[in-house]
Amino acid sequence: MKVLSTAQAVVSMLELNGIDTLFCLPGVQNDPFFDALYDRTNAIRPIHARHEQACAYMALGYAMATGKPSAYVVVPGPGFLNTTAALSTAYAVNAPVLALTGQIQQSMIGRHVGLLHELPDQLSIMRGLTKWADRITSPGEAPGLVNEAFRRLLSGRRRPVALECAMDTWARRMPVALPASPAKADPCLVDEEAVERAARLVGGAKKPLIVVGGGAQEAGPYVLQIAELLEAPVATGRMGQGVIDGRHRLSVTALAGYRFWSEADVVLAVGTRLQPQQMTWGLREDLKIIRIDIDGEELDRQRKPEIGIIGDAAVTLKALAERLGKHNARRNGRADEVAAVKSDAVKKVREVLAPQVAYLDAIRAALPEDGILVDELTQMGYAARLAYPTYKPRTFLSPGYQGTLGWGYATSLGARVARPDTPVVSISGDGGFLFTAMEMSTAAQNNIGVVAIVFSDGAYGNVKRIQQQAFNNRTIASDLHNPDFVKLGESFGIAAERVKSAAELGAAISRGLAKGGPMLIDCPVGSLPDPWALIAQPRRA
Template identity: 45%
Template sequence: MTHTGGELLAAQLVAEGVEKVFGVPGIQLDYAVDGLAQHADQIDFVVARHEQGAAYMADGYARVSDKPGVCLVVPGPGLLNAGAALSTAYATSSRVVMIVGQIPSPTIDAGLGMLHEIPEQSRLIASLTKWHRLVTDAADIPAAVNEAFRQVQSGRPRPVAIEVPPDVLKTVATAPILPAAVGEPLAPDAGQIADLAAQLSAAERPVIYVGGGIRDIPAATALQAVAEALGAPIVMSRNGRGAVSDRHPLALTRLAGGPALDAADFVLAVGTRFMTQQGRPVVHPGRHRIAAINAEAADLAAPRSFGLALHADARLALEALLPQLAPRTAAAAEGTPDPAELRERADRLLDEVAPQRDWLLAIRAGLPDDGVFVDELTQVGYPSRIAYPVYTPGSYVTPGYQGTLGYGFPTALGVQAADPDRPVVSINGDGGFGWALQELSTAAKYRLGLVTIVFENGVFGNVERIQQETFGRTVGVDLHNPDYTLLGEAFGVAVRTVRTPDELTAVIRDHAGVREPLLVVVPVTDFPTPWDLIAEPSYGDANGRGQA
C-alpha cells in the first residue's frame, strides 16, 4: 500500500511513541499536517502562536518527560523564529526533534527567491543540532525519522532535525514503518572504572561536582549512592540542581559548595561542562586531582585538564563504580568542611538578596516536592540558582548558558503539556514575558493549568542596573506594559494580583489540580543585586587559591 510522504512521517512518529507535536502549520507542511490529522486519536497537534513558542514548548516537554519533544515548523522564517529555542535546547542538552519544511527540492540553494527561501538552510540547522538529515525521497522518511529518534536518545542528548521538502511530503511511496528506535547510552570502560574507584577510595576529601547530565531518578539514585559511599559532598551547578534533593545532608549549591571544592583533594565531575561563566574550568589541577564522567567528548577536553576522563553515560558509569568503592569507615579527614556548616554559611550570605529569597521560598511553599519551577532571566530568577530549594530531578528548568530571555513562559507550557496534572510555575519579569505573551492563547486553548508569575517593575531591571553602574545613565530600559487584567480577559485567562509572599503561596496552592491557566501579577520595586553571590569562582590556580 502506498502513502504520501506526510502520511509516512506521521505513521513513523506514532511508531516512535510520539503523543504530542508542537508547531505552526504552513503551506510547505500541508501534507505533513494532513498526515497528523489522520492520527489525531494518537497524536495531539499543539498549535502555538509563534514558532519560537512551539519550539520552546517542545524543549519544555522534553525536559520533564521520558520522551523527546517534537516540533514542526515551516522553512526560512519559521526555522529562524524557532532558532532561539533550538539554541537553548542545544545548550541544555534537551532531547528535541525538529521537523523543518523546505522549499521544493529542485530549487534548494538555487537562489530563485522561492517562498520562505533562505541561503544554506541545511547548514544553519546543522549548527544548532547534533545530527541532521535532508530527506529527498519519500520512501526514506520512516528511516530518517527512526534514525533521528535513535540519535536524540543516544550519547549526549541534544536536538536533532530532519528537513523534508513539500514535494517529498506530497509524493506517494511505499516504505515500511519501523519499530521505535532505542537509544544507545555510552557504556564505560571497565579498566577506567576500576582506576577511578581506586583513586576515589584513596582520596581523603573527595567532592562530586554535578551538572545537567543527571536529570532523572535512576541517574540521581546512582549518584546519591556513590556520594554516600564516599561521604563526598555533592556540589550542583545551575543545570545540576535537583540531581539530589537539597534536603540531603551531602547536597550543596554552587554558593554553599565553594569551600568544599577549594578544600577537596579529589574532584569528580559528573555530567557537566565543568566551566564557569567566565570560561574557566571550575577546578584546576595541581593540589586537586580531577576526574570526569561525560557523554560528550568535547567536555572532557581543553581547557579542562582531567587526570582521568571517562567518556560514558553518567548513570551507567556511576552504577558500575559503586560496587568497586572501598568501604569508608574513618572519620572525615582534617580540613574537610562540614556540609551543614557550609549550608548555614550560604543561608547567611543569602540575606543579601532577602526580598528575592522571600518570593522564591513562597513559590517553594506553594508547590509539592515534584512541582516544577521554570527559571527566567529576571531579578527573582537569578538568585533562584542558589536560593530556590529543589527536591527532585528535573523539577528546576533553566536556559543554561544560552540565557535566552523570554524562554520561560513558553517552555513552561511545554512542561505542563507533558504532565497536565503536575503543578508547574513559570516566573517572568515584565520584560521577558513580552517575548511570548501571545502564548496565553495557547495556554487557554489547550487548558494548560500553568501558574505564570510576572514580576512587574516597568523596566529591564538587570540592564538598567548595569547601565547605571557603568555609565551613570540609562537608555532603552523603560517598558510600556499592558494592563495584565485586561490582557488575561482578552485571552480568557484568569488573572490575580498579589502583593506579599504569603499571598503568592496561597494562590499557588489553591490552583493545584486546576486545568486552566492562571496569570499572577506581582508589582515590585528594585531588588538588591545578586551578582556577587551567583559568581562562579575557579579553584586551584597556580598560587593554590580560588579565583573569583
C-alpha cells in the same frame, strides 16, 4: 509494503517512536503533512501556537520535563528561523528535540530564485544548531531518516536534531517499508578499568567534592549513594538541580560549592561542563579531577582530567558505587565541616537576597515536592539558582548557558503538556514575559494549567542596574511601558490576579493550582538586591 505519501510515512514513524504531541504552526509548505496528521490525531495530539518560537519552546519544555524526545513542525524560512533561539537552547541544555520543517519545491532548493520562504541554505543553518540534520527526498527514505533522527536523539549526548522536507515531496507516494520497531539508543559500555582507578582515587581522597550537571539527572540514586559513602558535598548548579534532594545534608548550591572547590583534593564531576569551576574559580595544579560524561569531547575540553570516563552517568556511577567500599577511607569530622559551610552559604543568601528569598519561599511552599519551576532571566530567576530548593529530578528547568530571555512561559506550557498531572509554575520578569505572552491564547485554548508569575519592575532590571552601577547612572533602553497584566490575562480568558506580598503570592499560587487551569499572577516589585556578587564568584589564587 504500503503505498504511502512521504507525509504519511513520517507521521507513522513519529507515532512508532513515541511522539504523542506535536507542537506546530501550519503553513502552505506543510499542507500535505498536516493532512496526513489529521488521520492520526487519535495518537498524536497537535498543539498549535501563535508564534513559531513557542512551538519550539514547548517542545523544549516537554523534553526537559521528561527526558524523552519531543518534536515540533513549522514552515521553512522565517518559520524555521523563528525557532532557532529555542533550538540553540535545546542544544545548550542537552534536550532531545526534533525540529521538523518544510522546504520550497525540491527542484528549486539552492537555485536562489526567490520563492516564498526560501533561504540560501536552510539545511546548513540546521546543521549548525543541532547534532545532526538531513533532508527527506522521497517516501521510501523517510522511515530510515526518521528512525536515524531518533537514534541520534537517544544516543550519546542528548541534543536536538532536524529534518526538512520539500513541499512537493510531502505528497509524493510510493511503496514504503515501515519498520516494526522504533529506534534504539547505541549501546554504551562501562569502562571497568577506568571505574576501578576512579574508585581508588576518590576513595582515598581527604576532601572529595562531587559536582553534577544536567547529564546526571537520571543518576540521582547513585550520586547520593557515593556522596554518603564519601561524606562529600554535592554541588548542583542550575542544570544539576534536583539530581539529589536539595534538603539533603550533602546537597549544596554553587555558593558553598565555590568554597569546597578551593579546598578539595579530588573532584568527581558527573555530566557537567565544569565551566565556571575551571574557567572562573581556578584550577590548582594539585587538584585531581575525575570526569564522567557521555560525550568524550567534553572530558578534556579545558584541561585533561586525572581520569576521564566516557559513559552513561547512571550505569557508570552504579559500577563506581559497587567498587568504592573496598577503597574508601574514613573522614572524621567531614560531616560537620560540610554542615557548617552549607549553613553559612544559606545564611548569606537569605540575608543578601531577602526580598527574592521571601517570594521563592512562597513558591516552594505552594508547589508540591514534584512541582516544576521554570526559571527565567529575571531577578527572581537568578536568585533561584542559590535559594530555591529542588527536591526531584527535572523539576527545575533553566535555559543554562544560553540564557535565553523570554523562553520561560512557552517552555512551561510544554512541560505541563508533558506532565499534565504535575503542577507547573513559570517565573518571568515583565520584559521576558512579553516575548511569548500571546501564548496565553494557546494555554486557554488547550486548558494548559500553568501558573505564570510576572515579577514586574518596569524595566529590564538587570540591564538597568548595570547601567546605574557601572556607567554612572546613564540608563538607556532599559525602562518598559507595560500593559495591565491582570486585564491582559483576563482578555485571553484565563484567571488573573495581582498580589502585593510574598504571602499573597503563595495564596494566589495555591488558588491557581487548585483550579487547575491557566493563571497569570502580576507581582509588582521595586528594585531588588543585586544577586551577582553571590553568583559570579571571583577567581581564587
